Amino acid sequence: MSKIAVKVDDLTVAYNYKPVLWDIDLEIPEGVLMAIVGPNGAGKSTLIKSILGILNPIAGSITIYGKSYAKQRSLVAYVPQKGSVDWDFPTTALDVVMMGTYGGLGWIKRPGQKEKKAALEALEKVGMLPFKNRQISQLSGGQQQRIFLARALVQDASIYFMDEPFQGVDATTEIAIINILKELRKASKTVVVVHHDLQTVPEYFDWVTFLNVKKIATGPVKDIFNDDNLTKTYGINYKVSIQK
Amino acid sequence: MDLQDYFSLVFSDYTLRTITLGTAILGAVTGMLGSFAVLRKQSLLGDAISHAALPGIAIAFLITGAKESNILLLGALISGLIGTFWIRGIITKTHLKSDTALGLILSVFFGFGMLLLTFIQKQPNANQAGLDKYLFGQAATLVESDVWLMTIVTSICLVVMLLFWKEFKLLLFDADYTKTLGFNTKFIDILITSFIVLAIVLGLQTVGVVLMSAMLLAPAAAARQWTNKLSVMVFLAALFGAFSGVFGTAISASQNNLSTGPVIVLVAGVFVIISFIFSPSRGLLFKQIRVIKNRRDLHLHKTLSFMYRIAETHENISHPHAIKILNNFHGYTRGTLQKLVDKNYVTIDGTMWSLTEEGFKTAANLYNQLTKQNE
Ligand SMILES: Nc1ncnc2c1ncn2[C@@H]1O[C@H](COP(=O)(O)OP(=O)(O)OP(=O)(O)O)[C@@H](O)[C@H]1O
Ligand SMILES: [Mg+2]
Numbered sequence: 135m136s137k138i139a140v141k142v143d144d145l146t147v148a149y150n151y152k153p154v155l156w157d158i159d160l161e162i163p164e165g166v167l168m169a170i171v172g173p174n175g176a177g178k179s180t181l182i183k184s185i186l187g188i189l190n191p192i193a194g195s196i197t198i199y200g201k202s203y204a205k206q207r208s209l210v211a212y213v214p215q216k217g218s219v220d221w222d223f224p225t226t227a228l229d230v231v232m233m234g235t236y237g238g239l240g241w242i243k244r245p246g247q248k249e250k251k252a253a254l255e256a257l258e259k260v261g262m263l264p265f266k267n268r269q270i271s272q273l274s275g276g277q278q279q280r281i282f283l284a285r286a287l288v289q290d291a292s293i294y295f296m297d298e299p300f301q302g303v304d305a306t307t308e309i310a311i312i313n314i315l316k317e318l319r320k321a322s323k324t325v326v327v328v329h330h331d332l333q334t335v336p337e338y339f340d341w342v343t344f345l346n347v348k349k350i351a352t353g354p355v356k357d358i359f360n361d362d363n364l365t366k367t368y369g370i371n372y373k374v375s376i377q378k
Numbered sequence: 379m380d381l382q383d384y385f386s387l388v389f390s391d392y393t394l395r396t397i398t399l400g401t402a403i404l405g406a407v408t409g410m411l412g413s414f415a416v417l418r419k420q421s422l423l424g425d426a427i428s429h430a431a432l433p434g435i436a437i438a439f440l441i442t443g444a445k446e447s448n449i450l451l452l453g454a455l456i457s458g459l460i461g462t463f464w465i466r467g468i469i470t471k472t473h474l475k476s477d478t479a480l481g482l483i484l485s486v487f488f489g490f491g492m493l494l495l496t497f498i499q500k501q502p503n504a505n506q507a508g509l510d511k512y513l514f515g516q517a518a519t520l521v522e523s524d525v526w527l528m529t530i531v532t533s534i535c536l537v538v539m540l541l542f543w544k545e546f547k548l549l550l551f552d553a554d555y556t557k558t559l560g561f562n563t564k565f566i567d568i569l570i571t572s573f574i575v576l577a578i579v580l581g582l583q584t585v586g587v588v589l590m591s592a593m594l595l596a597p598a599a600a601a602r603q604w605t606n607k608l609s610v611m612v613f614l615a616a617l618f619g620a621f622s623g624v625f626g627t628a629i630s631a632s633q634n635n636l637s638t639g640p641v642i643v644l645v646a647g648v649f650v651i652i653s654f655i656f657s658p659s660r661g662l663l664f665k666q667i668r669v670i671k672n673r674r675d676l677h678l679h680k681t682l683s684f685m686y687r688i689a690e691t692h693e694n695i696s697h698p699h700a701i702k703i704l705n706n707f708h709g710y711t712r713g714t715l716q717k718l719v720d721k722n723y724v725t726i727d728g729t730m731w732s733l734t735e736e737g738f739k740t741a742a743n744l745y746n747q748l749t750k751q752n753e
Contacts, residue, residue: 150473187557187558188554188557188558204560210558212555218552218554219552220419220551223608224417224606224610225547225551225606225607225608226606226607230551233548233551233552233555236544236548237559237560237561241542242541242544242545243544244543244544245544269606
């Protein structure tokens with residue numbers, strides 16, 4: 135088996151008293167394109183935020199290639215859920231994508247020509263170059279999503295975490311995004327995606343993790359993407375709605 | 379003294395110049411920092427901090443017996459900071475929403491401060507007269523050293539802002555992402571908040587506890603209307619704030635006995651109203667005009683495409699048709715027909731109309747154009 139990119143041990147997270155993640159063990163092998171599926175409120179976003187050090191877990195440990203996130207953060211890029219920011223913020227598409235370079239720059243140092251060039255390339259990749267000077271509130275939902283994707287691409291990481299990058303995008307954008315993800319995997323990057331459309335899981339992803347507070351199952355799509363696990367995760371009989 | 383006298387006196391009269399400079403600098407620094415508060419959706423924060431500062435002033439007076447503004451403001455700074463950290467504590471440690479925490483600290487601290495003020499006033503020998511100026515402010519009591527203090531704080535604030543500009547922007551837009559990039563968001567947050575506390579405390583003497591938050595919010599809210607760029611917004615907010623200070627002082631100096639703080643806040647309010655109505659991209663006025671114009675255009679286009687469909691059925695596109703048949707179409711009025719004639723899309727001959735070559739082409743491209751605009 136190949137190298138383990140991300141390893142989660144005994145992770146438990148709670149916002150208040152009730153744990154929203156309970157005793158999660160998870161290994162994400164290098165180079166996979168993994169979907170995380172589960173119902174609303176299952177803790178998918180929470181899991182990603184814990185791995186990225188945004189949240190402090192109650193218990194458990196998380197390592198990226200064997201070391202803590204703080205040491206490895208230059209290897210990791212993040213696409214948050216689109217609704218997590220205020221899109222009326224006074225800034226342009228290019229400026230948001232440039233933010234992806236800030237981590238590499240560190241404190242105080244300003245982005246220069248090199249960073250701008252990288253940002254423009256990322257905009258080109260997601261097909262948003264014509265919109266580079268657009269105020270971000272004047273972008274459609276799908277375009278905003280692509281801006282977030284471009285911002286992560288600029289980070290030039292080895293592991294990408296994306297929280298619902300397909301949310302509210304049309305069919306063309308969805309294909310454009312999935313092609314970028316497949317390209318990333320071809321470059322042997324690891325991509326972890328929170329995904330809601332169960333129909334497309336077998337087509338888009340090669341690994342899948344079922345999550346609902348606890349981890350139900352994780353593994354290659356062809357082995358574990360079945361009615362049994364779907365029923366365990368979503369609590370209703372999925373035989374009718376998913377035909378493989 | 380009228381306004382003209384004021385502006386001729388402001389350069390020669392020492393007191394007037396001091397007050398004007400003080401209110402201008404104060405307006406600039408609060409406007410600048412207010413942009414950050416507004417963008418973080420922490421509009422209530424300024425209000426909470428200024429109210430939380432009141433007990434500090436009273437306690438500083440009780441301990442030292444001094445009325446010197448620097449000592450009292452130090453007290454204000456300390457209790458303002460305590461209030462701010464309690465707010466943070468309440469938000470992180472309990473499930474209370476941030477506005478609940480802000481409101482709680484605001485009223486508890488303000489109530490306590492008022493209690494202390496009444497207690498001080500009841501004391502037989504106290505020379506308490508003047509402490510209540512911190513409630514509504516009294517710009518007339520500004521002296522040169524106050525203005526120097528404001529200048530120093532504003533300069534430090536400016537340097538720090540330029541230094542950490544990138545980090546501030548990142549945090550304001552996307553705090554979680556800032557964390558994943560390895561920036562200490564707590565540090566950036568404390569930096570911003572401390573400066574807001576400092577600016578508010580500096581303004582208490584001039585504008586007072588009750589109205590201080592308006593100095594923070596009004597210039598920033600006005601500035602947001604005019605630009606889609608953070609740097610321009612911060613600059614404009616500082617400018618609006620400074621102008622509010624100068625004009626407020628001018629008006630109150632020229633209208634005897636009008637107290638300066640409220641007038642400054644009112645002038646800032648006028649900036650807000652003007653901005654909300656007249657800003658070209660976000661203002662109510664132009665928005666309304668655009669809506670009306672869009673509707674008119676749409677009517678025009680609809681009529682044109684209706685004509686197009688009729689003309690299409692004929693070999694000769696400029697074949698004349700009776701105006702009467704347009705009545706079947708609901709959007710049609712005499713006015714729209716006249717406009718189409720003005721645009722050279724249609725010619726009218728008696729009771730007949732016919733499409734021109736240009737009108738036909740425009741109508742054919744209408745659909746394509748509309749979809750392109752919406753992209
Ligand atoms: N900031 C918060 N404070 C308190 N509870 C929270 C917070 N964020 C999430 N929760 C709770 O934690 C649980 C998991 O939330 P999370 O956002 O991780 O779910 P999710 O799987 O991403 O859901 P969705 O599909 O709707 O995005 C939910 O029950 C939610 O109510
Ligand atoms: Mg989520």
